[in-house]
Amino acid sequence: MTKKITDLLGSINIVESIGDLEREINAIHFDSRKVETGDFFIAQVGTQSDGHDYITKAIEQGAKAILCERLPELTHPDVSYFRVENTSKALSVLAHNYYNRPSDHLKLVGVTGTNGKTTIASLLYELFRKLGYKVGLLSTVTNYIDSKVVKATHTTPDAIQISALLNEMVAAGCEYCFMEVSSHAVDQHRTADLNFKGGIFTNLTHDHLDYHKTFDSYLRAKKGFFDQLGKTAFAITNADDKNGKIMLQNTKAHKFTYSTRAFADFRAQILEKHFNGMLLEMDGIELWTNFIGDFNAHNLLAVYSAARLLDQSKEEVLMKMSELKSVAGRFESLVSPNGVMAIVDYAHTPDALKNVLQTIDQLRTKNETVITVVGAGGDRDKTKRPLMGNVAAEYSDKVILTSDNPRSEDPDTIISEMKEGVSADKLRKVLAISDRKEAIRTAIMLAQKDDIILVAGKGHEDYQEIKGVKYHFDDKEIINEIFNQ
Ligand SMILES: CC(=O)N[C@H]1[C@@H](OP(=O)(O)OP(=O)(O)OC[C@H]2O[C@@H](n3ccc(=O)[nH]c3=O)[C@H](O)[C@@H]2O)O[C@H](CO)[C@@H](O)[C@@H]1O[C@H](C)C(=O)N[C@@H](C)C(=O)N[C@H](CCC(=O)O)C(=O)O
Ligand SMILES: Nc1ncnc2c1ncn2[C@@H]1O[C@H](COP(=O)(O)OP(=O)(O)OP(=O)(O)O)[C@@H](O)[C@H]1O
Ligand SMILES: N[C@H](CCC[C@H](N)C(=O)O)C(=O)O
Numbered sequence: 001m002t003k004k005i006t007d008l009l010g011s012i013n014i015v016e017s018i019g020d021l022e023r024e025i026n027a028i029h030f031d032s033r034k035v036e037t038g039d040f041f042i043a044q045v046g047t048q049s050d051g052h053d054y055i056t057k058a059i060e061q062g063a064k065a066i067l068c069e070r071l072p073e074l075t076h077p078d079v080s081y082f083r084v085e086n087t088s089k090a091l092s093v094l095a096h097n098y099y100n101r102p103s104d105h106l107k108l109v110g111v112t113g114t115n116g117k118t119t120i121a122s123l124l125y126e127l128f129r130k131l132g133y134k135v136g137l138l139s140t141v142t143n144y145i146d147s148k149v150v151k152a153t154h155t156t157p158d159a160i161q162i163s164a165l166l167n168e169m170v171a172a173g174c175e176y177c178f179m180e181v182s183s184h185a186v187d188q189h190r191t192a193d194l195n196f197k198g199g200i201f202t203n204l205t206h207d208h209l210d211y212h213k214t215f216d217s218y219l220r221a222k223k224g225f226f227d228q229l230g231k232t233a234f235a236i237t238n239a240d241d242k243n244g245k246i247m248l249q250n251t252k253a254h255k256f257t258y259s260t261r262a263f264a265d266f267r268a269q270i271l272e273k274h275f276n277g278m279l280l281e282m283d284g285i286e287l288w289t290n291f292i293g294d295f296n297a298h299n300l301l302a303v304y305s306a307a308r309l310l311d312q313s314k315e316e317v318l319m320k321m322s323e324l325k326s327v328a329g330r331f332e333s334l335v336s337p338n339g340v341m342a343i344v345d346y347a348h349t350p351d352a353l354k355n356v357l358q359t360i361d362q363l364r365t366k367n368e369t370v371i372t373v374v375g376a377g378g379d380r381d382k383t384k385r386p387l388m389g390n391v392a393a394e395y396s397d398k399v400i401l402t403s404d405n406p407r408s409e410d411p412d413t414i415i416s417e418m419k420e421g422v423s424a425d426k427l428r429k430v431l432a433i434s435d436r437k438e439a440i441r442t443a444i445m446l447a448q449k450d451d452i453i454l455v456a457g458k459g460h461e462d463y464q465e466i467k468g469v470k471y472h473f474d475d476k477e478i479i480n481e482i483f484n485q
């Protein structure tokens, strides 16, 4: 798709430029390895390396235009250079313009917060399809262009991919798109130029401190998403989360709250809890849902609030909501031929793990043994490891600490860091088996009829990443295999 550079720059403030500004370019890239003849290369300062070091490489591969924060000492006569203050921010404008500003032609709603993003975005996608619309979804599990599946690699794709996918949605006739907005994405300006119709905040608890360093800067990254919303947008926050109000402090958007406890614009209450669902009172009307766990009452309420603010009728929304099913890898239960229940859940933060274990605790009769199999991801926040170890031991009868995605780290080191959070009196409950399949097998061997095994952390993931290689690994598949041996 050939484009004139001047048509792409839009609102970007160019501090300095060199060369032919009227030039046409073929494609835009921030990765020099993808550059081909006639392309535009954007040099970004990253966490591992600096894109400015690859400008020469990009030109050797045929780049005809360069966007950078520092001009190279020697410039090439056949190349145009643009210097800006922040190339990542500028990239989101360039990408959006390159793909004809797709978010202007969709009702785009972003969901942010530590936990619940995938659940809420996916349920909104399902709900709006049931309401008869063509819809797009950008989520950790899968991206959808209406019914077409596009594999997801990130919770929030990079700026170029986002605009490319939104553009495909517009071309396919989608009216709505629901997307997860991760704190990494906000911090790296992946969503900076998008035109959001609305934003939803779920909650803020411990995660990603490897990247954000402090809880306060993690909070500021999330808040940055709401600061960026326009005055015609809506911003919905969870009034039951202690940071819910702070999120909306500086937004220009119309503010709304949801709560299961206090006064709020949208309210719900849990009337009954069962192993196959919950009876809720949602905005004054009784609603049976196929979801379990107090946190899911919040997720469903956020879904309901957004649907109402997107002008959908109360009765129709509630009717379709009662048909919604849980998202892949979120509290999915399997039962063995001899009556052992295994629950697969994506809980990979201390708060999520605690919520899931408390949910199990509320539903059990107390005669069962609860066995938790859990690990923590490598090359991610190390400070959540002891907290997760502690939660697992506190709320389970037995714990098998194991590997999640060790990535470049030693699995036994991760396990010992999780174990450090277990108090001395609970250590006897804890086993360490780093091979995840063996850990699951051991839990199943230890379990008797009616016992409950929670296999946490990987949910829908169908791989295990070890030293840069992704091996096929699917918790549900393995549980089924061992259940049926
Ligand atoms: C820490 C992080 O977020 N890293 C993301 C970031 O990469 P980076 O800034 O570290 O890149 P870098 O390797 O330092 O390179 C700097 C620049 O040089 C360029 N480069 C590099 C090498 C080369 O040969 N040529 C070249 O041009 C790179 O393309 C880049 O523009 O930008 C890349 C492009 O957008 C992302 O793919 C990459 O995600 C990595 C793979 C990642 O694992 N990210 C995770 C932590 C993440 O983003 N997770 C959140 C979910 C979190 C949640 O649970 O909520 C997500 O949104 O998925
Ligand atoms: N509203 C919520 N509050 C707390 N915990 C939740 C909530 N919703 C889901 N969880 C727990 O968190 C896990 C992850 O849920 P989900 O995938 O929806 O979150 P996410 O925000 O998309 O996570 P990620 O950051 O990995 O994209 C679930 O498996 C469940 O254990
Ligand atoms: N989006 C999260 C997912 C974590 C899932 C867990 N299985 C892990 O690999 O740590 C992250 O990248 O931190």
Ligand SMILES: [Mg+2]
Pocket: 117, 118, 119, 139, 140, 141, 155, 180
């Ligand atoms: Mg997600």
